[in-house]
Amino acid sequence: MKGRVFSGARPTGRQHIGNYLGAIKNYVALQDDYDCIYCIVDVHALTTLEETGNIKENTNEMMLDWLAAGLDPERSILFVQSHVPQVMELHTFLSMITPLGWLTRVTTFKEKARMQPHNINYGLVGYPVLMTADIILYKADIVPVGEDQLPHLELAREIVRRFNNLFGDTFPEPQAKLTDSPLVLGLDGVNKMSKSLDNHIELAASHEETSRRVMTAFTDPSRIYRSDPGHPEVCNIYSLHKLFNPDRIEELGEECRNAGIGCVDCKRLLAEGINAELAPLRERRTILAETPKYVADVLAEGAHRASTIASETIGEVKGKMGLI
Ligand code: TYM
Numbered sequence: 001m002k003g004r005v006f007s008g009a010r011p012t013g014r015q016h017i018g019n020y021l022g023a024i025k026n027y028v029a030l031q032d033d034y035d036c037i038y039c040i041v042d043v044h045a046l047t048t049l050e051e052t053g054n055i056k057e058n059t060n061e062m063m064l065d066w067l068a069a070g071l072d073p074e075r076s077i078l079f080v081q082s083h084v085p086q087v088m089e090l091h092t093f094l095s096m097i098t099p100l101g102w103l104t105r106v107t108t109f110k111e112k113a114r115m116q117p118h119n120i121n122y123g124l125v126g127y128p129v130l131m132t133a134d135i136i137l138y139k140a141d142i143v144p145v146g147e148d149q150l151p152h153l154e155l156a157r158e159i160v161r162r163f164n165n166l167f168g169d170t171f172p173e174p175q176a177k178l179t180d181s182p183l184v185l186g187l188d189g190v191n192k193m194s195k196s197l198d199n200h201i202e203l204a205a206s207h208e209e210t211s212r213r214v215m216t217a218f219t220d221p222s223r224i225y226r227s228d229p230g231h232p233e234v235c236n237i238y239s240l241h242k243l244f245n246p247d248r249i250e251e252l253g254e255e256c257r258n259a260g261i262g263c264v265d266c267k268r269l270l271a272e273g274i275n276a277e278l279a280p281l282r283e284r285r286t287i288l289a290e291t292p293k294y295v296a297d298v299l300a301e302g303a304h305r306a307s308t309i310a311s312e313t314i315g316e317v318k319g320k321m322g323l324i
Contacts, residue, residue, distance in 0.1 A: 024065075045199050068282070146178070149176065237267055
């Protein structure tokens, strides 16, 4: 029997190259060898009120990116979290066996609490419990994610161990699966690439927009004049070249070190590399967007298929917990 993969992402709208390199590339690749389930987690988005206004529009834009990147609804289940409400039931059951101390010490909770001190809601504390419910409702073994999600996966394994100890072996311990670039920095060269920091490049951006954005990126700060030698190992543009221009990486490093190439030309080459790699994806996306009902149909079918698996797990859990 094939192993099962689950992953999710918040409906933040168009995906950026951080999402792509850190997670989506693996979502696509894993379809060859596993039963894959990918979910847009709209309920998680409710924990940060700022993001709720455009949930439906964002879901549509995201799904277009996922499909254009190669997620195949014939092979994978693609759905929206709230369309399969059994996850909320499992979340409640898991919340009864999860010590509060485990949740308040999670680094991402502390960060979120710092970022939105006016809105430290109950759901924010339970965020990793809902995430655990997402994964184990489908008894997934493998979870492709970026590095920032590792603390959540660690907690998911702790919750699974506790459930299995209390009620008998039920769930596999889910393992994270990282890509070769599990943490893509933003154009500021300091923070994780993220839409909320506006330091990102969208997969669906035009050639011009991509070039314009790359040109704003920070490079090696000690290289002030064109004739100054650069230090590629500290330059984020260079690390992006590794991903988008791997064939030229030695040559570009050398030219930077001996000031043979300036930062402007180096960025121009990066923009060309990104545009070349993403051109087929962007083309497919434009075609998919011409059929407005397509995404809705894919998601309806995905919810139907996910729901069948979810109901079976909920029945088993209720039985093991002594509820039925
Ligand atoms: P989210 O929506 O923040 O991000 C979606 C996926 O993209 C990865 N990612 C990155 N990877 C590398 N570099 C970056 N700059 C970068 N930015 C984002 C994230 O690691 C993630 O894999 N909590 C999750 C959503 C979730 C989930 C789940 C994931 C809910 N339930 C169950 C896995 C399994 C989140 O907010 O991802």
